[in-house]
């Protein structure tokens with residue numbers, strides 16, 4: 293059976309083909325075709341001998357995912373992709389273009405076990421983790437499809453990346469490597485609902501990418517309702533992990549806060565968020581709060597907050613010295629906005 297080349301790190305690939313490829317420069321040429329030139333067939337490896345191309349073709353696959361659906365927003369340039377895996381499972385990724393910068397929001401799992409009540413991905417039980425190759429291939433396929441360079445990657449599609457930590461780490465290594473994707477650490481954002489132990493491991497791993505903590509509530513009881521399988525860490529533990537991450541990585545931290553009408557969008561909540569960030573020493577220029585007005589999904593009676601309430605929430609944070617941004621929903625017309633990536 294053929295092996296999926298993208299599931300191999302460069303070192304693993306080298307070890308696997310050592311019987312047929314002895315020279316390092318040939319390995320480097322192959323890696324360049326796969327990750328830098330991003331071609332989708334071995335026939336396109338034109339500086340490699342025909343025999344070696346045939347041998348690679350016999351042993352490996354270069355693409356394991358199929359784009360089975362592609363939906364384009366009529367409002368902005370957002371595209372929602374539905375991918376099919378070899379074992380006939382489906383998941384999503386989104387292409388986003390903001391001020392000329394192309395990013396992809398990628399999935400790390402098929403389904404999501406966290407079950408956030410405001411998210412359609414959380415409605416589908418976890419089917420399985422995506423492999424290193426399946427995570428990276430989302431970027432390769434989207435870049436091939438739009439024929440433009442992708443310069444930003446968000447781990448904010450289906451799944452909680454820290455529950456697929458081994459593959460997430462392999463993917464980060466590939467994204468950051470100049471021999472592979474070569475994407476700058478400031479252009480990669482990893483999100484988590486607060487897997488404190490994994491956040492510490494990532495901080496110690498020196499990837500130094502941006503971290504987004506999905507806080508969404510300042511009240512423990514309410515947070516448990518919004519994020520039922522939230523790893524059981526207290527808000528204080530999560531903010532402390534964020535502080536540790538910042539200190540260790542000198543990177544950026546985003547606190548994600550979804551605003552749901554009459555649930556967590558009051559001025560009292562905003563003031564409490566200010567107090568929390570102050571208490572955990574997160575009032576700092578490398579910390580930003582992203583406010584995300586809830587996006588409608590089927591099967592829930594949660595409501596979109598009023599614009600003036602969102603603005604008021606933002607102003608309270610801003611007046612208290614917090615860098616705050618209202619995240620505009622992109623691709624809401626094709627169910628590609630935050631929380632809408634469901635079946």
Ligand code: SF4
Pocket residue numbers: 404405406407408411412413414415449450451452485631
């Ligand atoms: S918001 Fe993220 S963590 Fe929560 S259910 Fe959706 S995909 Fe999972």
